Amino acid sequence: MRWSRAYIPTLRDDPTDAEAISHKLLVRGGFIRQLMAGSYSLLPLGKRVADKVIGIIRQEIEAIGGVEFELPVVHPGEVWKRTGRWDSVGDELLRIKDRRGADLALALTHEEIFTLHAGELASYRDLPQLWYHFQTKFRDEPRAKGGLLRVREFVMKDSYSFDLDTAGLDVQFDRHFEAYKNVFRRIGTDAVSVEASSGVMGGTESIEFMVRSDSGEDDIAICPACDYAANTEKATSALPAFGDQVWKAPPERFPTPGIRTIAALQEAEGFASAPQQIKTLAYVIDGQMTLLLLRGDHELMEQKLIDGTGTADIRPAHPEEIRRALGADPGSLGAVGVSHLPVIADPALEGRTNMVTGANEDDWHLRGVDVARDIEVSRWLDLRKVKAGEACPRCGAALALDRVIEVGHIFKLGTKYTEALGVTVLDPDGIERLVVMGSYGIGIGRAVAAAVEANHDESGIAWPAAIAPYEAVVTVVKADDPATLAAADEIYRGLLAAGVDVIINDRDERPGVKFADAELIGFPYRVTVGPRGLADGEVEVMRRRGRDKSTLPVGEAVAVVAAAITAERTL
RNA sequence: CGGGCUGUGGCGCAGCUUGGUAGCGCACCUGCUUUGGGAGCAGGGGGUCGUCGGUUCAAAUCCGGCCAGCCCGACCA
Structure with missing residues (x-):
């Protein structure tokens, strides 16, 4: 071509x-x-x-x-x-x-x-x-x-x-x-x-x-x-067992004026670190209000809920719906004593005791909650989003x-x-x-x-040979010089004959423009043909990746470039 | 769908606050000089200012509707 x-x-500026x-x-x-x-x-x-x-x-x-x-x-x-x-x-x-x-x-x-x-x-x-x-x-x-x-x-x-x-x-x-x-x-x-x-x-x-x-x-x-x-x-990830202190008594109410978030409660009470809290989310699943329970420091992964319930018809419940169903606003919710709604809990809560959760009354929370004893879990389902650094479920190494x-x-x-x-x-x-x-x-x-x-640098794309728009570009440094153009054309035809997918830049542009375009577009190989090199019987070959250049006798350029491309094409 | 922003020549932008001859850089055309890493000088072509309506003697500029595009979030095989 x-x-x-x-x-x-080509454009000089980014769109x-x-x-x-x-x-x-x-x-x-x-x-x-x-x-x-x-x-x-x-x-x-x-x-x-x-x-x-x-x-x-x-x-x-x-x-x-x-x-x-x-x-x-x-x-x-x-x-x-x-x-x-x-x-x-x-x-x-x-x-x-x-x-x-x-x-x-x-x-x-x-x-x-x-x-x-x-x-x-x-x-x-x-x-x-x-x-x-x-x-x-x-x-x-x-x-x-x-x-x-x-x-x-x-x-x-x-x-x-x-x-x-x-x-x-x-x-x-x-x-x-x-x-x-x-x-x-x-x-x-x-x-x-x-x-x-x-x-x-x-x-x-x-x-x-x-x-x-x-x-x-x-x-x-x-x-x-x-x-x-x-x-x-x-x-998923493997979680270390959490060493809960035993709390034998039933859950105990305690006042939490103005506290609506896990972080705020953790701040206010020494016994309520985020992992010791139960996060209660109200969702509407297929039209049914459902409580989702997670450890306080864990985040919900909605796709797991969709996959686990088999329906994509899920959404967070509206505040009015929540108030109607539980009598409190988000920030004070909990599942203790809730039997009229399905409760789906994350396995990270299984067997936990002495936990803190909302009391379903604004400005009040419960402590000493034993999940097995105090919460009616209708279903256990992995719901949490994995975090970096948690343990690999297979080998225990830290996940990235x-x-x-x-x-x-x-x-x-x-x-x-x-x-x-x-x-x-x-x-x-x-x-x-x-x-x-x-x-x-x-x-x-x-x-x-x-x-x-995956294949670019500061000056542009660096295509693998297998998918480059052309495998090589022959850059004519001085397109209005007949001798240069003829020499470049011969190399171009030689590459074509060798089966190389090649384009020749025969436009009457300044060399810098052509070099910049070639690198922006990312042709794997560039053969530069100019009067200066030709005077010594040489052309320059540059590989786009690494941008390493070499000078070759005019007569060898076709064979060298064709061989290099053939090798890279099938990598 | 919620929040933020933008529509002015092929591309990137200014002008809008304070209404009055539409401008800059790149690209493009012509000429001369230049030519191994995005040239210089001179001359030139190209824009219903997203769109519809309103205000006004006069709208790129003010007001309203609509359309389009971008970013964040929600969403997504």
Whole structure:
């Protein structure tokens, strides 16, 4: 490609609306432009990178037996109604009507439609199957942000496995796990796999692939000593036993005028350190007011509540509701003596005695509470958010918390969708069996952004060769000098002939501008051809990563660069 | 959805308080000089000031509605 014929609109300044590094660099480098909130056009460079990522994913999924489809983006609402997601998903699903008034939905994901097609499977002999495609999804996120990191419209690779039983699903799941590790390594991200919540997808087990970045929106707990790693939506930790002093008497009321917070109570009373308090939260779950109990210094992780109760219909109770149900305002609540409401308690409270909690009367608290004796717990459920430094549940080492970007997610779906849509096959005994499914996604744009987050420096992006928009740039120092241009052109053609994806910067610009653009865009190799070097029969080769330069005889440049790129391409 | 903020040429911004000929830097075009790390000089092109309405002799500027975008939070496969 000749730069003079390409469309590469680079910008000198960061766009004002960008925060994330990948957002700034992708816009400045001329890879993407925003159309509206959460919606980006890929410019030619962005398209080339995305295509290379797609190519790598395609290779890896084909390698584990995947066959490629392409499913529509506009779906009949009826299918989404049959699986129940028309109602359960909410406003994220963009609904439209056609001219006849029929309900349509924009694809949020493609479980429904792939499962529908799987209805043609008839025999166990047809299984296993592994189907995938690259297709646009639209999710009407309330708040898009971070450039390509969190958008409303995006292309995803999603694959779906169909098996006769869970053993088959396990095999396909494990194969995806390996394939995903390969993909993320090849695109230059050091992705870690973590246990995850399955959210509204349903299913029994799921693993997320995470890339560390301050621009991320998820947190993971990761053990430095063993292989434990989990999304904080799911992570747990081992807590040391708390040495409570025994209090034999029944709970005792004591006045706490004006005290409404755990911190204030800890401040006021020596016997009420935060871990000695019971935090009481009032939530409305599926319309039912419920008390949630946590240790005073612990925080609620709402996703655990959703996963544990099996409903996403949860919200904190309003102050009026609380007053009506308990007779006190938040800050003075407790579960002692409460029998008319369900009480869900975190296991960190199990067996604790001599604790402090609200008395359900403003300005009064109770001390000497024995959880087992004084509180009617209807259900124990891990609800707390893990904190950095707590002990790994497997090996006891201190857990670290990292901010990450979710770049891939694989789910064991089971029969949720095949059951809803009636997808069965006959097994060897002629018995009808529900097909067992898995689903596996990678967001292409997010993977590109994550690769930038992981591969950049102060002057721009430093793409891994495998996904760079071009693997090399030939920079013509003096484009209006025929001899220089001719020499550069010869190297350019030589690289093309050697199979290198190369662009020649033949524009009549000052060298500094061309160097800066090359580094901003992040081509892995730069060959600089100028009159000064040519006078000595030399050109300069610079590797983007590390920016180490070397001077080579003109005649050797093609072979050296081609060899270096060939080696890096397959890393 | 709650809170904060912003819409002025392709990009980044000033002008708005105190109404009166729309301005700066970058980018772009022409010429000359320059050319191995974001050149200099000279000349030039380009803007319904987000949008609709109101106030006024007069609105980028004051008032109101709407729209869009950004940030924090809630939310999120």
